[in-house]
Every structure is written in structure tokens, then in C-alpha cells.
Amino acid sequence: MAEVNVKVNGRAVSKQVEDRMLLVEFLRETLGLTGTHVGCDTGQCGACVVHLNGRAIKACIMMAAQASGSEITTIEGLAKGDALHPVQAAFREHHALQCGFCTPGMIMTAVDLLNRIPHPDEATIRKNLDGNFCRCTGYHNIVKAIAAAAAQKRLVEAAE
Amino acid sequence: MAHEGIGARVLRKEDRRFIMGQGNYSDDIPVKNAAHAVFVRSPYAHARISRIDTSQALAAPGVIGVLTGTDLAQDKVGGLICGWMIHSKDGSPMKAVPYPPLARDVARFVGNAVAVVVAETKNQARDAAELVEVEYEELPAVVDPAKAQVAGAPQIHPEALNNTIYQWALGDKTAVDQAFAGAVHVVDLDLVNNRLVPNAIEPRSATAIYEGAEGRFTLYTTSQNPHVARLVLSAFVGIAPEHKLRVVAPDVGGGFGSKIFIYPEETVCLWAAKRLGVPVKWTADRTESFLTDAHGRDHVTHAEMAFAADHRIIGLRVKTIANLGAYMSTFSSSVPTYLYATLLSGQYDIPAIHAEVDAVYTNTAPVDAYRGAGRPEATYVLERLMEIAARRFKIDPAELRRKNFIRNFPHQTPVIMNYDTGDYEATLAAALAASRYAEFPARRKEAQARGKLRGIGLSCYIEACGIAPSQAVGSLGAGVGLWESAEVRVNPAGTIEVLTGSHSHGQGHETTFCQLVAERFGVPIDQVSVVHGDTDKVQFGMGTYGSRSGAVGMSAIVKALDRVEAKAKRIAAHLMEASEADIELKGGEFTVVGTDRKMAFANVALAAYTAHNLPADTEAGLKETAFYDPQNFTFPAGTYICEVEVDPKTGEVEIVQFTAADDFGVVVNPMIVEGQVHGGLAQGIGQALLEGCVYDAESGQLLTATYMDYVMPRASDLVSFGVSATATPCKTNPLGMKGCGEAGAIGSPPAVVNAITDALGVERLDMPATPQRVWQAYRSHQMQAAE
Numbered sequence: 001m002a003e004v005n006v007k008v009n010g011r012a013v014s015k016q017v018e019d020r021m022l023l024v025e026f027l028r029e030t031l032g033l034t035g036t037h038v039g040c041d042t043g044q045c046g047a048c049v050v051h052l053n054g055r056a057i058k059a060c061i062m063m064a065a066q067a068s069g070s071e072i073t074t075i076e077g078l079a080k081g082d083a084l085h086p087v088q089a090a091f092r093e094h095h096a097l098q099c100g101f102c103t104p105g106m107i108m109t110a111v112d113l114l115n116r117i118p119h120p121d122e123a124t125i126r127k128n129l130d131g132n133f134c135r136c137t138g139y140h141n142i143v144k145a146i147a148a149a150a151a152q153k154r155l156v157e158a159a160e
Numbered sequence: 161m162a163h164e165g166i167g168a169r170v171l172r173k174e175d176r177r178f179i180m181g182q183g184n185y186s187d188d189i190p191v192k193n194a195a196h197a198v199f200v201r202s203p204y205a206h207a208r209i210s211r212i213d214t215s216q217a218l219a220a221p222g223v224i225g226v227l228t229g230t231d232l233a234q235d236k237v238g239g240l241i242c243g244w245m246i247h248s249k250d251g252s253p254m255k256a257v258p259y260p261p262l263a264r265d266v267a268r269f270v271g272n273a274v275a276v277v278v279a280e281t282k283n284q285a286r287d288a289a290e291l292v293e294v295e296y297e298e299l300p301a302v303v304d305p306a307k308a309q310v311a312g313a314p315q316i317h318p319e320a321l322n323n324t325i326y327q328w329a330l331g332d333k334t335a336v337d338q339a340f341a342g343a344v345h346v347v348d349l350d351l352v353n354n355r356l357v358p359n360a361i362e363p364r365s366a367t368a369i370y371e372g373a374e375g376r377f378t379l380y381t382t383s384q385n386p387h388v389a390r391l392v393l394s395a396f397v398g399i400a401p402e403h404k405l406r407v408v409a410p411d412v413g414g415g416f417g418s419k420i421f422i423y424p425e426e427t428v429c430l431w432a433a434k435r436l437g438v439p440v441k442w443t444a445d446r447t448e449s450f451l452t453d454a455h456g457r458d459h460v461t462h463a464e465m466a467f468a469a470d471h472r473i474i475g476l477r478v479k480t481i482a483n484l485g486a487y488m489s490t491f492s493s494s495v496p497t498y499l500y501a502t503l504l505s506g507q508y509d510i511p512a513i514h515a516e517v518d519a520v521y522t523n524t525a526p527v528d529a530y531r532g533a534g535r536p537e538a539t540y541v542l543e544r545l546m547e548i549a550a551r552r553f554k555i556d557p558a559e560l561r562r563k564n565f566i567r568n569f570p571h572q573t574p575v576i577m578n579y580d581t582g583d584y585e586a587t588l589a590a591a592l593a594a595s596r597y598a599e600f601p602a603r604r605k606e607a608q609a610r611g612k613l614r615g616i617g618l619s620c621y622i623e624a625c626g627i628a629p630s631q632a633v634g635s636l637g638a639g640v641g642l643w644e645s646a647e648v649r650v651n652p653a654g655t656i657e658v659l660t661g662s663h664s665h666g667q668g669h670e671t672t673f674c675q676l677v678a679e680r681f682g683v684p685i686d687q688v689s690v691v692h693g694d695t696d697k698v699q700f701g702m703g704t705y706g707s708r709s710g711a712v713g714m715s716a717i718v719k720a721l722d723r724v725e726a727k728a729k730r731i732a733a734h735l736m737e738a739s740e741a742d743i744e745l746k747g748g749e750f751t752v753v754g755t756d757r758k759m760a761f762a763n764v765a766l767a768a769y770t771a772h773n774l775p776a777d778t779e780a781g782l783k784e785t786a787f788y789d790p791q792n793f794t795f796p797a798g799t800y801i802c803e804v805e806v807d808p809k810t811g812e813v814e815i816v817q818f819t820a821a822d823d824f825g826v827v828v829n830p831m832i833v834e835g836q837v838h839g840g841l842a843q844g845i846g847q848a849l850l851e852g853c854v855y856d857a858e859s860g861q862l863l864t865a866t867y868m869d870y871v872m873p874r875a876s877d878l879v880s881f882g883v884s885a886t887a888t889p890c891k892t893n894p895l896g897m898k899g900c901g902e903a904g905a906i907g908s909p910p911a912v913v914n915a916i917t918d919a920l921g922v923e924r925l926d927m928p929a930t931p932q933r934v935w936q937a938y939r940s941h942q943m944q945a946a947e
Contacts, residue, residue: 042868075181097178100178139838139875
């Protein structure tokens with residue numbers, strides 16, 4: 001058994017878990033945070049993307065024990081109460097989701113992308129989504145939503 | 161209030177829960193004390209099972225039970241069925257063999273389940289599954305449909321000689337032979353329609369609960385049609401009577417056809433839950449999805465098209481071998497027959513068509529409907545032929561199509577379908593204009609200067625949606641009716657619930673169905689909610705596939721709304737002391753025409769429930785149900801134009817422009833419809849460029865069983881699409897809707913391949929057009945030219 005001490009969405013959590021428990025299992029099964037999804041269990045589809053110490057990682061290819069001592073943000077922790085994160089709002093505004101299954105991972109990746117590259121062009125957005133599969137949208141509106149969120153961020157920054 | 165009715169780009173009501181991580185998918189549902197199932201699967205494509213020893217697994221920590229096909233047979237759990245009867249040309253019925261949920265004597269494909277381990281935790285079940293000892297005697301396997309019927313091929317089921325399930329034909333052979341005898345030009349083509357894996361990002365999942373005292377089962381599962389699942393599991397598999405079996409399909413993470421079917425795993429979970437006395441949960445991992453989700457396409461075809469001197473098509477002859485895999489999945493038999501050959505007239509006036517289809521068993525996963533189901537295969541045959549013909553005739557491919565378009569409606573094709581309406585010239589013109597088709601030669605020249613080969617390809621597709629009058633499909637062999645049901649419940653305070661037999665797994669029904677109510681009653685969509693996906697809540701329904709939820713599902717809602725409106729008007733007229741004929745419902749109010757008398761919708765609803773003052777012979781309450789059976793299929797159509805650049809040094813293909821012009825009839829929410837097209841295009845482009853399911857020809861091993869091997873379209877493989885719409889409203893349903901869910905996947909593969917072959921100057925190129933294939937095609941073409 002391994003001890004996992006993490007801060008998840010701002011809340012400190014301490015649990016004893018099986019050594020082989022994956023981070024995504026810890027989030028979904030131990031903590032009940034089922035917004036993070038499992039689409040492939042081999043690190044390709046990106047449905048399980050969460051933030052670990054502020055960077056996007058795939059929770060299906062990391063042990064829960066490895067995450068001990070970290071701060072984790074999942075899709076459930078992104079909105080401030082009822083107020084959506086700008087990327088969440090842009091996904092809705094631009095119809096960037098259909099079945100919704102890839103959406104949490106896609107949004108977490110997009111937030112990370114805009115943190116790293118605040119003003120990406122379309123090619124950069126597309127390249128940075130290589131680790132996230134969507135089977136419904138053809139990515140068209142996802143790319144649009146991320147570009148719109150970036151543009152909005154620029155507007156906000158310009159106003160400040 | 162902003163317009164929220166038909167035609168409005170309303171943002172989706174369901175989005176909030178998905179973007180906040182509050183979706184409720186099958187695997188998310190907490191079930192107290194649920195045990196976990198892990199399946200032991202055949203590692204061989206074809207093998208006799210000589211012995212299964214479960215003793216070590218049973219002794220492993222946490223194990224509750226290990227069950228095999230023998231246990232299943234003891235409990236008289238039936239095999240899964242194929243629900244559409246096809247007869248061969250000679251009148252004999254298809255050679256359907258029941259699909260046992262756990263193989264007992266012979267495993268017939270890699271991944272065929274042979275035992276299930278149920279344990280307290282998933283890891284315990286996984287560990288114990290490795291302790292189940294199965295002795296196999298490997299048998300020779302066949303995976304290629306073209307080789308399955310060859311003499312000496314491994315025989316998969318004793319019931320099906322030469323692995324042949326049926327040899328079916330449609331159309332007038334004599335008329336076609338005559339047409340070819342008189343033809344001035346004949347264009348022929350051999351093609352493979354590549355096998356695909358649907359790959360919904362949510363893997364299939366089932367959680368089964370048995371409550372012994374009541375003898376009641378509940379199944380949470382990833383289904384596109386929970387009522388059909390209940391029907392099959394009850395009436396054919398014999399799990400429980402329908403009223404003792406509740407099937408819930410909550411949020412479902414994409415289906416694309418693969419979640420229509422009834423699979424072994426949910427069947428086994430239900431049975432095991434009762435037999436072992438614990439709730440049993442199973443969720444596929446991705447490799448299991450690759451191994452066991454019903455695959456799509458997999459046709460080998462020879463096609464010939466006969467033309468008159470003026471380039472009018474006078475005949476079409478098609479011979480197809482369709483791979484249905486090791487067992488016949490739920491609707492597999494209908495896909496290469498009535499969903500395929502009936503569309504072989506395309507947008508063209510073809511006087512004589514004859515199609516022959518042989519369906520075969522192979523040692524591969526079952527094949528069934530995948531986005532488009534038969535119609536992409538038909539479109540691919542036709543649109544590849546048209547492009548090749550135009551190039552051979554040295555005329556503009558757009559012109560050849562234009563010359564052959566059907567222009568008078570209704571149009572009876574020689575292959576069953578009767579097109580109600582359409583305007584193919586309009587979608588062609590829209591696509592040509594949007595793609596700046598006329599200026600293509602300049603773009604090609606510019607690309608040439610950069611060392612790139614630029615090509616352009618067209619595809620004019622038609623599809624049949626809203627599958628079709630129950631009586632008609634019944635006469636063609638369907639085991640079910642294809643109507644849809646709806647119930648509209650107006651609550652006492654005026655909110656409205658729409659219960660539908662359609663199922664939303666990304667299509668946005670929670671928004672569009674509310675828009676229909678807003679259009680009719682003038683109430684805000686926030687006052688309306690949609691209930692679906694639960695057999696305990698919804699009376700019955702046929703589910704969502706074949707782009708039927710709008711054309712059929714919403715038509716049922718229209719019927720129920722008509723009845724609600726009629727009753728509410730009767731009550732309003734009574735309360736306002738007016739004649740029923742003078743009552744109008746607009747903007748959420750009942751008004752007496754020509755007066756200032758009015759009543760809010762909610763007040764009439766309340767009056768219906770208080771029932772203090774109702775007209776004579778009027779029952780209390782305001783709730784109506786309806787069943788809608790379509791009069792005909794609907795026929796969406798359009799033109800897609802793809803432009804590619806090929807790097808002749810590497811064979812790499814880049815899509816540089818993709819233009820879609822569709823005619824879906826009346827559109828409820830253009831934003832959602834465009835999204836459906838985008839997704840369909842990505843799947844079609846995926847088929848054309850990237851995706852291919854490969855089994856090893858000798859061993860029958862699935863070589864593309866992970867995302868490292870099966871190439872899914874990624875954002876960087878695609879472009880932003882140019883999408884536009886024209887509309888000829890469907891004439892056979894009340895809303896004029898045609899359906900939009902599959903068009904993108906149907907129309908796009910030939911557009912892509914036509915563009916690549918145009919760039920390379922070659923005729924034949926099979927999908928997926930990988931860099932290796934493209935490079936080889938180009939090199940051999942260059943070498944031939946040099947000789």
C-alpha cells in the first residue's frame with residue numbers, strides 16, 4: 001500500500017491506496033471525481049487529462065503514489081462556483097462538444113495550452129491537441145473555441 | 161425573448177454538465193457493492209476449446225465466481241441474434257448462427273469471450289483472469305472476405321457452407337445486361353472499402369443489478385437504443401421478462417453505430433449478477449473495444465458502369481463481398497443489402513442497376529452498422545466510378561455529374577428507393593462556388609512551383625435516413641418496426657417534459673427537441689426538458705441511428721404536441737367562453753382571435769390539473785403520447801469537394817481545403833447540424849487517409865488493437881471545413897427534416913480519394929491512402945509513364 005497526500009481542487013486529501021493504483025483510478029474511484037474520463041488507458045486519447053502542479057498530464061499513465069505531494073486540478077475544480085472558466089465558456093459558446101466524453105480532458109489541455117502559449121495560431125492549436133482525441137466534432141469547433149478563448153484573454157489583458 | 165424555435169442557433173442545454181465534469185456516463189454510476197467482471201478472451205482467431213480449468217482463478221483473492229459457456233448453457237441463456245432476415249437469390253434464408261455470449265466449444269475470433277471472472281475489485285478480477293487455464297487447439301483462420309469463399313478456406317460454422325451467409329441480389333439483371341450490350345463506354349473498378357473500428361471515445365460499459373425478492377434486473381449500459389436492448393435480452397436471450405428488466409443508457413460518450421447492438425458482455429453481466437448474487441460491473445479497456453466492438457465497412461467490390469455516347473449512364477453492375485465477421489451482429493445483415501444496394505442510384509438517373517452481394521463469415525470481430533452503414537460504401541462505388549469516367553472521357557467531373565442528375569421528383573430508382581425531393585444542381589453549384597473550383601488550375605500551378613502535387617476531387621452523395629415505414633422494412637426482412645414514440649407531459653405549473661424513444665449520445669436532443677416545443681407553444685426552452693434513455697420512464701422507443709431522431713423522433717413529438725395543443729385549446733376555449741376554432745396558441749399564450757382575451761399557457765395547464773372547470777367529456781390532465789411511423793425514407797444529399805497537396809517525395813497527403821454543401825431539408829439548429837457535418841467529415845477523411853483495421857492474414861491476430869497502431873484522425877490531420885446548406889424540405893414528414901448525422905462520413909471518402917488520384921494522375925488507390933500507398937501508386941505510375 002502507498003500513502004497518497006495530495007491537494008485536489010484546493011482540498012487536502014490523504015489516502016492509503018494499492019501501489020498499482022493509477023492516478024485516474026484514484027480520482028474517479030477513491031475520490032468520486034468522475035469528470036476525468038478513461039478513453040484508452042494507454043496515454044493516447046487524452047480523456048483523462050488533469051493538471052498536476054499547473055501542467056497538463058495524463059492521469060491514466062501515472063501512479064497515484066507518484067502524484068503524492070502534488071496539487072491537482074480536475075475539470076470539477078476549474079469553474080469558480082457557477083462562473084465558468086473562460087475556456088469552458090468558449091467550448092459552450094462555440095459548440096465544441098457533442099457527446100462530452102473527451103471534453104474534460106480537452107478543456108484541461110486547452111487551458112494548459114493557453115497558459116503556455118497565450119496567442120496560438122490555428123496550426124499551433126491543432127498541433128497541441130495531438131494528445132487529445134475527439135470522435136464527434138472533427139475538432140473544427142474545438143479549435144475555434146480555443147482561438148476564441150485566446151482572443152478573449154487578449155482583450156481582457158489589453159483592458160487591464 | 162430571443163427566437164428559440166426551429167432554425168435558431170441556440171446554445172446547447174446539455175453542455176453545462178459536460179464542461180463542468182458533471183456528466184453521468186455508465187461507468188460513473190456508483191453502485192453499492194458492485195463486483196467487477198473481467199473477461200477471459202481467446203488469443204486465437206480460430207481454435208477448439210478443449211478444456212477450461214477455473215480452479216486456480218476461483219481460489220484467488222476476492223474472486224466471487226468464474227463462469228464459462230457451460231454454465232451459460234446450463235442456465236439456458238440463449239445466443240444473441242441478428243434481427244434482419246435476408247434471403248438469398250435462390251430463396252434460402254441467411255445462414256444465421258446464434259452468437260453465444262461465452263464461447264463453449266470453438267472460439268471464432270481473437271477476443272471471443274470464453275469465460276468471465278467476477279471479483280470484488282477490478283484488479284483482483286484481472287489477476288484471477290490470468291489464472292484461468294484454457295486449452296486451445298488452434299485451427300486455421302481466414303480473415304479476408306475475398307478469400308473466405310475460396311475452396312479449401314477454413315470453415316467457420318458448419319451451418320454456412322463456404323462461409324457464405326447469403327448470396328443476395330437486387331435489381332433487374334436482364335435490363336442491366338442489355339444496357340451493357342448497347343454501351344458505348346464501360347468504366348470498371350475494383351475497390352476495397354476498408355474495415356474500420358468505430359472508436360467512440362467512451363468504451364462500452366455495463367453494470368447489472370439483480371434484486372432477488374422482486375426478480376428484477378437493472379442494467380446501466382452504453383446503448384443507443386435501450387428499449388431494443390431490453391427487447392432482445394428479454395425475448396431472445398431470455399434474461400427476464402421485459403417488465404422485470406430495466407435498461408438505462410444515461411449519458412453515452414459517442415456511438416456511431418457501435419452502441420446499437422446487443423453484445424455478449426452486458427448479457428453476461430446480467431446473468432452473472434443473478435447467478436452470483438452481486439451487482440456486476442464491466443467496462444471495456446481500449447484494446448477490448450478494438451477486439452469486440454462491432455466493426456464497420458469491409459467490402460470487396462467489382463463495379464462497372466455503362467454509358468451511352470453522350471455520357472449518360474445507362475447501366476450499373478456491382479458485385480460485392482461483405483465481411484460480417486465471426487458472428488452476425490444485431491443488424492449486420494441489413495447493412496450490405498438494404499442499406500447499401502438501394503443507394504446505388506446515387507443522385508443519378510440510372511435506368512438499370514443490378515447488385516449482387518455475398519455476405520461471408522470470417523475469423524474477425526462481428527461487423528455491423530458504423531456511421532453511414534452501407535451508404536458510404538454505395539457512395540464510394542458510384543463516386544469513384546464517376547470520377548474515373550469523367551477523366552477517361554476528358555470532361556469536367558462536375559459536368560458529367562450534372563449531365564446525369566435526377567431532376568424530376570418524385571423519382572423511382574430501379575433499386576427500391578423513391579426519392580421525394582431534392583435539388584442536386586443547387587448543392588453542386590454551392591460547393592463549386594465555395595471551393596472556387598474554377599480557379600483550381602491556378603492553385604495547382606502554384607503548388608507545382610513548390611514541388612507539391614495538388615488535386616481536387618468531388619463527391620455527390622445521397623443517403624437514405626429515417627429508416628422507413630415499418631410495413632416496408634418488415635416486408636424486406638426487418639425483425640422490428642421502425643417508428644418512434646413520444647410523450648409530452650405538461651406539468652400543472654406549465655413546465656413541459658418530452659419523453660422520447662430517441663437517444664442522445666452527442667446529437668443535442670436536449671436542445672433541439674425543446675426548440676420544437678418552443679416553436680409550437682412559444683414557451684422558453686428552459687421551461688422544457690427531455691427525458692430519454694430509461695426503459696422505466698419512456699414507454700418504448702427504437703433509439704437513435706440512421707440519422708432518424710429528427711425525421712422520425714421529432715415527428716412523433718409533433719404528433720404528441722398536436723394532441724396536447726388540441727386539448728389545451730378545448731380547455732382554454734371553455735374557460736374563456738369562446739369557440740375552440742377561435743383559439744390561437746402563440747408566444748406562450750392562448751388568445752381568442754380578434755379580442756383581447758387571453759390565458760397564459762401555464763394557467764391552462766393548471767386548469768387541466770385542478771379540473772375544477774373542464775369542458776364536458778374532457779379528462780383531467782394534460783399529457784399525450786404518440787407513435788409516428790414514417791411514410792418513406794428521407795433523402796439528404798450534397799456535394800463535397802476536397803483539395804489535397806501530395807508530397808511526391810514522401811507520399812504524404814495534406815488536406816488543404818474541404819468544402820461541403822448539404823441539403824438536409826429543414827434544419828432545427830444550424831449550429832448543431834454543422835457540428836454533425838464536421839464530425840462526419842472527420843470520420844470520412846479518417847477512413848480515406850488514416851484508419852484501417854488490419855488482421856494478420858495467417859494468424860488472424862488484430863494488428864491494430866491500440867491507438868499506437870490504429871490511426872485516429874487528430875486535430876493536426878484536419879482543416880477547418882467550409883460547410884454550407886441549401887434546403888428542399890422533405891415532403892413525407894411534418895417538419896420537412898431529412899437528417900444530418902451521417903452525411904459527412906458518407907460523402908467524404910470518395911472526395912478525398914478522387915482528389916489524391918487527381919493529384920497523382922492514377923486511377924486506382926485504396927483506402928486508407930497512407931503515405932506508403934500514395935508513394936507507391938505515384939512511383940509505379942511514373943515508371944509506367946517512363947516505359
